[in-house]
Amino acid sequence: MILIVMGVSGAGKTRIGELLAERLGCSFLDGDIFHSAANKEKMAHGIALTDDDRWPWLAAIRAAIEVKERAGETAVFGCSSLKRVYRDVLRGGVPPDGSVRFVYLKGSFEVLRERLAARSGHFFDPALLQSQLDTLEPPGDDEAWTVSIELTPEAMVDQIVARLSTS
Template sequence: MILIVMGVSGAGKTLIGELLAERLGCGFIDGDTFHSAANKDKMAHGIPLTDDDRWPWLASIREAILEEENEGETAVFGCSSLKREYRDVLRGGVPPDGRVHFIYLKGSFAVLHERLGARSGHFFDPALLQSQLDTLEEPGEDEAITVGIEQTPEAIVDEVLARLKTIGAS
């Protein structure tokens, strides 16, 4: 099983991904580690990424997903996955089929902005939040489990695991 924790910057992808991986006894892979130096530099300078910037990044994450799938491993990835076509790439171009599950961490602008303002040591310029929200194509029920980020991290993970059981994924 592959889980991809998705959402805009500040939603908690890394924290929730790490907690999910811990509870599932598997690895967590942060999609940010696949960004090129040029992508990180753009974001650090408040320049939004384009689709052309994202395609090689998404292809690298897809390769890592394939490695995990080929080894029969369960793994949790963190990746913004802002557009449906990005999620299609991560799923390998197939419709949602139960092999790759997206967990959408949904939050209001106010909560996300507050979190980004409190974060330090990350390359993402908080000024880019609105551009990410403008790019975001929220996944439908056919594509992701949606969870509100106003809960505690532990409550979010509990909800995700319970919802995975209801769809026969855990």
């Protein structure tokens, strides 16, 4: 099984992904490692990515997912997955109830902005938050499990693990 922890920048994809992978005893791959240098440069300069910028990035993540699937491994990925069509690419065209499952980390603009302001050493320009929120097509219940970022990281992971055990 592949789990993709999704949401806009500042939602906690890396932290929750790492904790979840630790709990499940599997690997975690951060989607940021698949971005090209050009994409990182654009975001660092406050330039929002376009679909044309994102397609190669999504294809690279999908290729990594396929490696894990072929090996029969469980893995957790972190990826913003802002649009349904992006999630379709990451699922490999398989319906939402397939082997790739999404966990949507949902939070208010205010909480996300505070988190981004407190973060250092990341290439993402916090000024791009509104752009990501404008691009976001929140997944429905048929497509992802929604978890509030208002919870502690441990409570978020507990909620995800509990959901896994009932599905």
